[in-house]
Amino acid sequence: MAKVLITARSVAANKEGKAILEAAGHEIMTHIGDRVWTEDEMVRIIPGIDAMIVGLDEISGKVIEAGAPTLKIIARNGVGYNKVDIEAAEKFAIPVTVTPGSNTISVCELVFGLMLSLARVIPVQDAQVRLGGWKRNLGCELHGKVLGVLGTGNIGSEVIKRAHAFGMKIIAFDVWQKQELCQDYNLRYLSLEEVLKEADFLTLHLPVMPDTKNLINERTLGMMKKTAFIINTARGELIDEQDLYAALKAGKIAGYGADTLTQEPPGQNHPLFTLPNVVLTPHCGAYTGEAVTRCSVMAAQEVVRVLSGQEPMYAVAVKKA
Numbered sequence: 001m002a003k004v005l006i007t008a009r010s011v012a013a014n015k016e017g018k019a020i021l022e023a024a025g026h027e028i029m030t031h032i033g034d035r036v037w038t039e040d041e042m043v044r045i046i047p048g049i050d051a052m053i054v055g056l057d058e059i060s061g062k063v064i065e066a067g068a069p070t071l072k073i074i075a076r077n078g079v080g081y082n083k084v085d086i087e088a089a090e091k092f093a094i095p096v097t098v099t100p101g102s103n104t105i106s107v108c109e110l111v112f113g114l115m116l117s118l119a120r121v122i123p124v125q126d127a128q129v130r131l132g133g134w135k136r137n138l139g140c141e142l143h144g145k146v147l148g149v150l151g152t153g154n155i156g157s158e159v160i161k162r163a164h165a166f167g168m169k170i171i172a173f174d175v176w177q178k179q180e181l182c183q184d185y186n187l188r189y190l191s192l193e194e195v196l197k198e199a200d201f202l203t204l205h206l207p208v209m210p211d212t213k214n215l216i217n218e219r220t221l222g223m224m225k226k227t228a229f230i231i232n233t234a235r236g237e238l239i240d241e242q243d244l245y246a247a248l249k250a251g252k253i254a255g256y257g258a259d260t261l262t263q264e265p266p267g268q269n270h271p272l273f274t275l276p277n278v279v280l281t282p283h284c285g286a287y288t289g290e291a292v293t294r295c296s297v298m299a300a301q302e303v304v305r306v307l308s309g310q311e312p313m314y315a316v317a318v319k320k321a
Contacts, residue, residue: 002026002050002307003070007037008077008299010292011053017296024304026051035265036083039063046071051303053077053296054084056264056283061088068092073306075299078103078286079154080235081316082208095315097302101154102294103286107233107259108158110285111203112166114257115142117279118229119201124276143167148199150192150215151234152178156205160185171195196223203231204238218243221253229255233285236262245271248278259285 004026006012012030021028031037031045037057046052046067052059053075064071064085074084074096081096089096117123121137128135147163149156149172157178163170164185171188172181173195181187196202202224206212216230217240224230230253232239241262247253255277261270264283272278286295302312 002072003048004028004303005045005049005052006030007032007042007057008053008055009033010055010287011077011296011299014292014296016293017053017300020297020300020304024307026303026307042066051075051307053299053303056080056083059084061085061091064088064092064094068094073097073303073312075302077295077299080207082235086316095306095312097299097306097312097314098316099295099298099302100314102298103291104154104158106288106291107155107285108162110259110281111155111159111231111233112162114231114233114259114279114281115201115203115229118231118255118257118277123279142201144169145200146171146198148172148195148202149187149205150174150195150202151205151207152176152181152187153205155233156203157181159203159205160187168201171198193223196220197225199228200225201229201231204234206234206238208235208237213237214240216240216244218246221247224253226252227254229253229257232256232258232260234260236260236264241272245275248272248275255279259283 004021006028009032011017012032018028039058039060039062042057042063043066046063048070049067050070051073055077059074071094074089074094076098079098079100081098084096086096119142120139125137143166145168147168147170149160152172152174160170160181170185171190173192177189215238221243248256257279259281260283306312
């Protein structure tokens, strides 16, 4: 019987994923709270663990070293793995796995929730009505607007499909281009600068890498229309939040909708909280019943595969020869 540590709250609460682990004869240990765990906290709980299913917890080289030699797999509950030290995992021959496609639809649909909230000023008007007001705020339609998509992977592609149904004109930037999107949804691939200049709505679907960190900054914001809205359901680190705040406050950008911030949870005095043209959600893009089950099942299946001596299906860090 292997010990499987679950720190991802949604997985810990999901019956389907846990049932797969239990059916394989493994012991489940949960360590959850109302926030992600720090490096020091993970170091204390990981010794003796055979497998772990984690959320956005800090899985540094120090944590991985503390888990060796028993730790055999780090399964991420989701598709991002920037919180995991991949080099350290490979050094100790521990595969790191993700759950590709499991939350694609859920995140994609939240993009439109944020987009419509900004376009129709829904949160502000809702608050006014609850306070006894009946003031209407002039909004705008999505139909006919230019949607700029940075990153046309799984989520970006699904956004494009739905934006086409809304009657939007779609442009995108990605180093890996999908010609089928151009043929089926009239997508045009352009340079990054051209997308920034033309977009009425800009949605981000990029990983955080050296060349994408703080991609949206004073310089790139200055290329955009004053009437443009930015949607970020990817990673907070893609945005220089100080530059964004300054642009929003000065009216250089019309609005910002985000499911992620640089620091999560943010401090109570975060400057974006003071702006009425900002809509924020607590990194809940993948938090639907359907996505949680898909993520939990895929992560559990990867754990069972590795603990039974098989190769994982969705590894981003693999055992070194």
